[in-house]
Amino acid sequence: MKQPNPTESKAVTIAEADHQWHVAVEEPGYLPVVRSFTNEQWAWNFAQGQRMRLDLSEVTRI
Secondary structure, three states, rough: OOOOOOOOEEEEEEEEEOOEEEEEEEOOOOEEEEEEEOEEEEEEHHHHHHHHOOOOOOOEOO
């Protein structure tokens, strides 16, 4: 059984903080997931892969 997710929208966001890049992935029916990277390109590649998997038009930079 899936855990309830208070956010019922799909989103992929990327942000930089403390010399690390963080990618947050939200999708209905699942708890949000955040992955951290030391390299911006690695984070961007992961974010783009999640964007394609979730069939989104863009990754949001914050």
